[in-house]
Each structure stands twice: as C-alpha cells, then as structure tokens.
Amino acid sequence: MKHFKNIDEILDFAMQSEQEAVDFYSKMAAQAKTKDMQEIFEQFAQEEVSHKARLKEIKTNGSFEVADEKVADLQIADYTVKVKPKPDMDYQDALVVAMQKEKAAFRLYSNLAKRAPNNAMKELFEALAMEESKHKLRFELEYDEHILREN
Numbered sequence: 001m002k003h004f005k006n007i008d009e010i011l012d013f014a015m016q017s018e019q020e021a022v023d024f025y026s027k028m029a030a031q032a033k034t035k036d037m038q039e040i041f042e043q044f045a046q047e048e049v050s051h052k053a054r055l056k057e058i059k060t061n062g063s064f065e066v067a068d069e070k071v072a073d074l075q076i077a078d079y080t081v082k083v084k085p086k087p088d089m090d091y092q093d094a095l096v097v098a099m100q101k102e103k104a105a106f107r108l109y110s111n112l113a114k115r116a117p118n119n120a121m122k123e124l125f126e127a128l129a130m131e132e133s134k135h136k137l138r139f140e141l142e143y144d145e146h147i148l149r150e151n
Contacts, residue, residue: 015055021048021051026042102133103132109125
C-alpha cells in the first residue's frame with residue numbers, strides 16, 4: 001500500500017488515477033466498433049476529466065468539503081461477472097467494466113482512509129471514496145434501468 005507524506009501527494013495520486021481512467025476510456029472509445037459505444041466511452045472519459053478537475057481545484061484552493069451523506073449501493077457490481085475490456089463489447093459489458101473500476105477506486109480510497117496518519121488525510125480519502133461510490137451508483141442505476149429491466 002502506498003504511503004503519503006501530505007495532502008498534495010494524495011491529490012496527485014488521485015489525479016493520476018483519474019487520468020488513467022480518462023486514458024482507459026479514451027482508448028476504449030478509439031477502439032470501439034460502433035458509434036454508440038464510442039460515444040458511451042467518450043462520455044465516461046469526460047466524467048473522469050471532470051473528477052480530475054475537481055481534485056485539481058481542491059489542490060489549488062486548499063480546501064474540500066466532506067459530505068455528510070450516505071450513498072445508496074445497489075450492489076449490482078457485486079453480482080456481475082468480471083468483464084475484460086475489449087473494443088467490441090456491448091453496452092452491458094461497458095457498464096460492468098465502469099462499475100468494477102469505480103468499485104476498485106472506492107475500495108482503494110476506503111483502505112487508504114483506514115491507514116491515514118492524521119484526520120485531514122483520513123477525511124480527504126473518505127471524501128474521495130464517497131465520490132467513487134457516487135460514480136459507481138450512477139453506473140449501477142444505468143445498468144438497472146437499461147439492462148436489468150429489459151431482461
């Protein structure tokens with residue numbers, strides 16, 4: 001597990017993780033076999049760009065708000081079969097990949113929060129975990145509405 005010396009290192013790590021997600025979704029968009037899947041992956045990439053921009057803003061302004069809220073967890077990602085990303089995947093598989101990536105990010109930040117050496121770092125990791133949880137929920141709701149209800 002990576003150790004951080006300060007808040008800036010945490011934010012740099014989080015921004016790098018978001019950039020990796022942007023790169024992943026952009027690559028999938030470029031390789032997509034259909035226009036629809038290309039647009040979906042481009043939308044996912046754009047969302048990650050927004051997440052990175054928010055982190056950059058936090059780093060620049062030096063402050064962040066810790067939301068005192070609970071995010072619903074439909075737990076759909078817990079019951080999906082792991083999907084390997086590929087250019088010809090369908091919308092269902094794309095949503096599964098997105099849910100799995102957001103769940104992994106949530107777990108990472110939650111684990112880092114548990115190991116944080118001080119309250120400021122702990123609160124930041126918890127806020128980042130909350131954001132990833134919201135992202136996962138968005139994909140789960142999309143999956144529920146467009147995949148589960150159609151089957």
